[in-house]
Amino acid sequence: MIEYTCDVAVIGAGPAGLAAASSAREAGAEKVWLIERDCEPGGILQQCIHPGFGLAYFDEELTGPEYAARFYDKAVDLGVQFSFDTTVLAIEKGNILRCLSPRGESLINAKSIVLAMGCRERTRGNLIIAGSRPAGVITAGAAQRMINIQNQMIGNKVLILGSGDIGMIMARRLRLEGVEVVGVVEILPYLSGLTRNKLQCLDDFDIPLLLSHTVTRVEGYPRVEAVYVAAVDEKNDPVLASEERIECDTLLLSVGLIPENELSRNAGIELDAVTGGPVVDSDLQTSVPGIFCCGNVLHVNDLVDHVSVESELAGENAALYALGKLPSDSKLIPVQAGHMVRYVCPSVIRQRSGKSTLYFRVTKPAKHVDLQISDGTKIVWMKSHLRVNPGEMEAVCIPTADLVGPEITINVLPQ
Amino acid sequence: MKRTSVLIIGAGAVGCAIARELSKYDLEVTFLDKNTDVGGDASKSNSSIIHTGYDASPGTLESRLVVAANPMYDRLCKSLDVPFQRIGAILPAFNEEQFEQLPFIKEKAFQNGVYDVEYRSGEDLLNMEPMLNPRVMGGLFIPRESIIDPFVYVVALAENAVQNGAKLILEAKVLDLIREGDAIVGVKTTKGEFLANWIINASGLYCEEIARMAGKADYKVNPRRGQFYILDRDTPCKVKRIVLPIPTKRTKGKLISPMIHGNLLLGPTAEDLSDKTNHDTSTEGLASVAADVRRLVPDIRIGDTITQFSGLRPNRVPAGFNIDVYDDLAGYLNISGVRSTGLTASIAIGKYVAHTLGQVGLEMRLRDDFNPVRKGIQRMVDLSPGQRARKITEDPSYGRIICRCESVTEGEIIEAIRSPIPARSIDAIKRRLRAGMGRCQGGFCGPKVIQILARELGLTDDAVIKSDPGSNPVVRATRKEVSQ
Numbered sequence: 001m002i003e004y005t006c007d008v009a010v011i012g013a014g015p016a017g018l019a020a021a022s023s024a025r026e027a028g029a030e031k032v033w034l035i036e037r038d039c040e041p042g043g044i045l046q047q048c049i050h051p052g053f054g055l056a057y058f059d060e061e062l063t064g065p066e067y068a069a070r071f072y073d074k075a076v077d078l079g080v081q082f083s084f085d086t087t088v089l090a091i092e093k094g095n096i097l098r099c100l101s102p103r104g105e106s107l108i109n110a111k112s113i114v115l116a117m118g119c120r121e122r123t124r125g126n127l128i129i130a131g132s133r134p135a136g137v138i139t140a141g142a143a144q145r146m147i148n149i150q151n152q153m154i155g156n157k158v159l160i161l162g163s164g165d166i167g168m169i170m171a172r173r174l175r176l177e178g179v180e181v182v183g184v185v186e187i188l189p190y191l192s193g194l195t196r197n198k199l200q201c202l203d204d205f206d207i208p209l210l211l212s213h214t215v216t217r218v219e220g221y222p223r224v225e226a227v228y229v230a231a232v233d234e235k236n237d238p239v240l241a242s243e244e245r246i247e248c249d250t251l252l253l254s255v256g257l258i259p260e261n262e263l264s265r266n267a268g269i270e271l272d273a274v275t276g277g278p279v280v281d282s283d284l285q286t287s288v289p290g291i292f293c294c295g296n297v298l299h300v301n302d303l304v305d306h307v308s309v310e311s312e313l314a315g316e317n318a319a320l321y322a323l324g325k326l327p328s329d330s331k332l333i334p335v336q337a338g339h340m341v342r343y344v345c346p347s348v349i350r351q352r353s354g355k356s357t358l359y360f361r362v363t364k365p366a367k368h369v370d371l372q373i374s375d376g377t378k379i380v381w382m383k384s385h386l387r388v389n390p391g392e393m394e395a396v397c398i399p400t401a402d403l404v405g406p407e408i409t410i411n412v413l414p415q
Numbered sequence: 416m417k418r419t420s421v422l423i424i425g426a427g428a429v430g431c432a433i434a435r436e437l438s439k440y441d442l443e444v445t446f447l448d449k450n451t452d453v454g455g456d457a458s459k460s461n462s463s464i465i466h467t468g469y470d471a472s473p474g475t476l477e478s479r480l481v482v483a484a485n486p487m488y489d490r491l492c493k494s495l496d497v498p499f500q501r502i503g504a505i506l507p508a509f510n511e512e513q514f515e516q517l518p519f520i521k522e523k524a525f526q527n528g529v530y531d532v533e534y535r536s537g538e539d540l541l542n543m544e545p546m547l548n549p550r551v552m553g554g555l556f557i558p559r560e561s562i563i564d565p566f567v568y569v570v571a572l573a574e575n576a577v578q579n580g581a582k583l584i585l586e587a588k589v590l591d592l593i594r595e596g597d598a599i600v601g602v603k604t605t606k607g608e609f610l611a612n613w614i615i616n617a618s619g620l621y622c623e624e625i626a627r628m629a630g631k632a633d634y635k636v637n638p639r640r641g642q643f644y645i646l647d648r649d650t651p652c653k654v655k656r657i658v659l660p661i662p663t664k665r666t667k668g669k670l671i672s673p674m675i676h677g678n679l680l681l682g683p684t685a686e687d688l689s690d691k692t693n694h695d696t697s698t699e700g701l702a703s704v705a706a707d708v709r710r711l712v713p714d715i716r717i718g719d720t721i722t723q724f725s726g727l728r729p730n731r732v733p734a735g736f737n738i739d740v741y742d743d744l745a746g747y748l749n750i751s752g753v754r755s756t757g758l759t760a761s762i763a764i765g766k767y768v769a770h771t772l773g774q775v776g777l778e779m780r781l782r783d784d785f786n787p788v789r790k791g792i793q794r795m796v797d798l799s800p801g802q803r804a805r806k807i808t809e810d811p812s813y814g815r816i817i818c819r820c821e822s823v824t825e826g827e828i829i830e831a832i833r834s835p836i837p838a839r840s841i842d843a844i845k846r847r848l849r850a851g852m853g854r855c856q857g858g859f860c861g862p863k864v865i866q867i868l869a870r871e872l873g874l875t876d877d878a879v880i881k882s883d884p885g886s887n888p889v890v891r892a893t894r895k896e897v898s899q
Contacts, residue, residue: 001800037816087816089796100795100824102811105803123856125645125722130698133724135886139858146862152876152889177893216698222886249890262819265649 002106006033006081007322008315009097009110011088011263014043015304016295016311017116018071023315024114025078029322033081033108035088035099041075042068043118044141045304047148050169052196056305067304091267095290111322112290114314115264115278119257119296121166124218127255131218131228140166140254147173155250159227160184161215165193165302165391167254172201174252182248183208185215185229187236190365192256193391194302214238215251224249257300267291274343275299281348282356282400283326284314292318299345299359302393306359313357327352333375333403338411340366342390349400349408357397360410362388368415373398376405388412419443419582421772422602422611424589424625427455428565428761429753430617431572436765437772438579441780445609446573446581447602449588451883452843453573453836454566456620458758459846460694460726462643462672462680464657465499465561466759469524469532470667477736478527481756484763485559491762495571496791497564498675504560504657507540507551509710513661514552520661521555532557544654546712560657564675565758566846567791572761574835575789579782583836584609586884589618592628598745599629613772615748620691620729622751629747631739636751638691638727641683642700647854648677650719658711669707671715676821676849681708681715687730696723721854728755736760738767740775748772792830792848796822817867818860820853825867832871839872841865842882865889 007029010021013036021034040046045053048064055061058070075082086101097108121139138146138154144166146152158174160167163186171181184202189212191198202209210229216238217228226247230238259277270279270287277298278286285292294314295307320326330350335358337344344360358373366388373381373396381398388394396410421437423430426448434446448455465488468481492499508514517534524532535543537551577583584606592614593601601610616625626632653673660668672680684700705717731737731752739749748768753760773779795803795813806826807814813826831838831847838844841851841864850864851857857864865888868879877889 001804037819085815087819089816089822100803100807100814100816102807102814104807104814105800120855121858123721123858125720125856128698128701128720128723130696130701130723132695135881135888138861138888142858142862146865146889147893150862150866150876151893152862152865153891153893154888155890217695221692221694222881222883260819 002104003109004033004106005109006031007111008032008114008318009108010034010114010116010315011097012036012043012116012118012297013038013041013082014116014118014295015045015068015071015307016118016297017043017114018068018075019308019311020114020116020294020315020318021080022071022075022078023312024319025080027316027319029319031081033083033110034075035083035086035097035108037085037087039085041072041082047144049148050173053304056303057308071308088263091263091291112292112318114318115286115291115293115297116295116311117260117263117297119259119300121253122256122258124253129215129218132221134218134221134224136224136250137218138250138252140164140170140252143252144170144173147177153177153179155179157182157248158250158252159215159246159248160252160254162186162254162256163191163193163198163209164254164256165197167252168193168197168201170252170254171207172205175205175207181207182246183210185210185213187212187214187232190389191391195389195392216243218251219245224251227251257296259297259300261297264293264297272343272347275345280346281332282346282350283317284310284346285317285321290321292321299343302391306393306395310357310359333406333408335408335410338409340364340412341410344410349403351400351403353401354399355397356400357395358410359393359395361390361393362412363390365389366412366414370413370415371396372411372413374405374409374411375403376407376409378405384415418610418612419445420611420777421445421613421615422447422609423615423617424602425455425617425619426453426573426583426585427458427617427619428569428572428758429619429750429764430455431569431576432761432765433615433617433768434576434581435572436769438576438581439781439785440769441782444576444581445584445611446576447584447587447604447609449586451586451840451880452838452846453583454569454846457726457728458569459566460724461565461641461728461755461758462670462683463562463565463674464672464759465563466756467529467557467559468527468756469529469557470520470662471527471756473523473526475735476738477756477760480736480760480763480767482528484759484761485561487762488561488563492563494787495575495789497568497571499561499563500675501559501561502656502673504557504659505535505540505544505554506557506659506661507547507554507711508661509548509550509552516661517553517555524557529557531559544656544658546652546654546714547658548711548713562657562672562675570836570847571789571791575787577835578789579785589625589628592625597743599747611746613746613748613777615750615768617750619753619757620727622729622749626749626751629744629749631741631744631747631749634751635732636729637732638688638693639730640686640688640693640700640725640727641755642696642704642725643680643682643723644701644704644717644720645674645722645724646679646681646716647719647721650679650716652712652714652716653679654712660707660711669704671708671711678721681705683726688727691727694725694727696725700725722856730754738764738771740771792827792834795824795827817863818850818853820855821849823848823850823860828864828867829871832868839868840880840882841868841888844868861888
């Protein structure tokens with residue numbers, strides 16, 4: 001068994017890991033080690049060959065691989081060490097990573113760790129869709145990998161369940177490849193992904209979106225022959241009288257993402273019940289000292305640009321921790337999700353000079369609202385929004401030095 | 416045409432157990448199946464429990480076979496490298512009516528020769544299983560109820576049979592039996608004709624159809640569907656033992672059972688259908704499982720389900736295990752009515768069939784070179800770091816994890832594809848190694864497994880199947896390859 005040491009070990013070379021690793025180098029960490037399961041850097045961005053990335057971060061529009069390449073090149077220039085084709089089996093006590101690769105098994109003893117493993121897709125099993133169990137039921141991300149990287153077409157006539165971003169992007173992608181896309185079915189009365197994706201991927205291609213409907217049953221074996229779609233009532237239960245048989249050979253699922261939290265859980269890190277990712281403070285440090293977290297393994301983002309910014313903070317703090325420079329004595333102020341707020345990340349602010357960014361999502365779409373942050377004694381920040389949407393994450397940056405109250409609460413209030 | 420001594424129709428648990436048992440003797444054994452892999456129909460979708468037979472009808476063949484089989488599993492599973500655990504079962508009563516049933520159930524167990532069933536107080540049961548419904552008044556403890564990996568079990572039996580010279584033919588659907596006078600001498604299949612001195616009908620759900628070809632279908636077999644949930648390993652509300660409901664006059668009810676690899680199993684329903692190919696789950700059926708198991712363990716988290724499935728067990732009318740040979744029809748042995756307890760009984764059925772064949776005149780000479788040991792694919796995660804290092808040095812593909820959820824490496828997948836009974840589909844790999852059986856249900860590893868199968872089998876991607884012919888996940892290449 002080969003044993004190594006490093007200052008900062010980063011798990012996952014997707015957008016989060018690449019940004020965190022570079023930032024850790026820039027913050028002074030000598031030896032930064034990035035471990036990646038795949039043989040290439042970029043994570044899920046490799047298969048995102050569509051444009052739309054980088055508008056916020058670079059102020060220009062890039063494809064996924066282009067966006068990833070910029071961060072990878074930077075990390076290489078900064079001297080980040082890479083281990084590809086390497087899986088972290090476990091994070092053992094004392095922040096030691098047990099890694100497996102075709103070169104053998106190794107232990108990496110890291111002064112600090114950044115978790116950047118991304119997320120996985122919810123499946124048919126999670127949704128409990130009844131019916132047969134044929135080929136042709138596939139999650140959107142798996143389909144995207146097969147079509148864009150593995151050169152494999154997954155069907156000829158596709159119905160998409162879930163209006164998540166990947167689902168809508170795949171609707172367009174399939175249409176561009178000459179595949180018939182019957183429509184996108186969404187159980188909620190509103191879109192779950194970004195509005196811009198509906199415009200660019202569905203509306204521009206005349207792909208119908210059916211809100212407040214769901215798939216009740218899959219038919220056909222050994223390949224999908226049809227799915228049944230029904231309207232749902234206010235409790236999201238299908239109204240069976242409205243059930244309709246729709247012929248197709250593929251059911252594509254874009255029904256939500258869940259942080260890849262196996263390593264986090266096994267390392268004994270406290271997890272958030274709403275996001276499924278670790279509970280972190282505003283340094284993005286988890287409940288296990290020296291383990292930081294960023295990107296979709298922390299909470300599922302809709303824009304990679306947000307991920308990069310957040311991950312740079314995680315990388316910087318992981319470096320400071322490794323160097324013994326991260327202050328640990330600052331006052332802790334808990335952050336609460338208030339009215340119409342589903343969750344806030346981070347869940348604790350470490351009060352020092354400077355600012356903290358709070359990321360949150362609303363529970364339902366609304367128009368003409370005030371976003372309001374109070375510290376328990378006074379409103380410390382407020383802004384009006386024309387509209388808010390659960391599919392679009394809100395980010396608010398507030399100065400923390402002046403906070404006096406016992407607890408921060410974010411509320412979204414109708415005007 | 417070459418004549419084999421014994422030909423077995425069906426490579427489910429029963430067919431494979433017979434093939435393995437007969438391979439101990441100086442016989443030429445052939446077993447065939449209509450499917451692309453061993454594992455049959457009922458054998459791959461069941462509760463994965465090795466029963467004791469405590470609740471069988473005393474005096475029946477089913478009772479004798481199940482009760483006899485249970486103690487055989489410790490040695491057998493060791494010899495065949497099959498995951499097996501004696502976790503025990505409890506049968507809790509939650510009301511007076513159920514409580515009054517307990518002495519009768521215990522008496523029945525005693526009549527079946529299952530003497531180790533014991534009473535337990537409500538308090539005892541809650542200590543044993545803290546998540547149990549606290550209204551429990553008392554119940555029975557059945558220590559030898561056990562769990563097994565049913566897929567590996569069937570594969571192991573079949574592999575050991577093949578290692579010892581038995582011949583397996585897959586995708587051979589029996590079209591008819593070949594009759595010569597008053598004897599059955601062979602079978603016509605989609606893969607040609609095969610002659611044999613003895614034909615054994617071990618076709619489970621389809622044992623009526625085969626028996627009709629022999630003119631011996633004096634019974635009906637209807638499919639009885641059972642629907643199940645599988646919960647994530649990490650679900651917080653778990654039990655350590657099988658929790659059985661007190662049966663009613665109508666049904667045995669729905670149970671909660673730990674699975675051999677750490678998941679939790681809930682089910683089954685018992686629905687009489689007419690279509691033997693209907694493996695659908697239904698919203699109502701699954702809802703009834705959820706409602707019923709909550710009476711046993713109220714905090715069970717259905718939301719932690721990672722998949723649901725349904726299995727069809729053969730429901731014979733009239734009921735009962737039957738293993739028959741006929742005075743007026745030579746060379747034909749018929750097995751019928753082997754229902755949900757068949758997984759357990761399979762090993763004893765193998766021995767019973769061997770004994771029967773000996774009695775009716777087949778020369779049963781034990782071979783001196785029979786090898787009872789079958790080694791499974793060693794799981795990298797189960798090895799010590801030193802053992803892992805050695806394997807990776809020999810073959811680096813053992814260091815590449817393909818299935819993240821169940822930690823399955825490329826080397827193990829290649830080994831399954833090259834094993835004595837080669838895994839030739841995504842599901843065949845899943846059943847042997849659990850790749851794709853975890854919480855992401857193949858979301859990450861599925862596309863990679865397709866590539867590995869295509870490469871190892873020399874297929875184009877669109878020829879790789881999920882399970883049966885026609886279940887191809889890839890329909891064509893996205894773009895034609897452009898030559899450089």
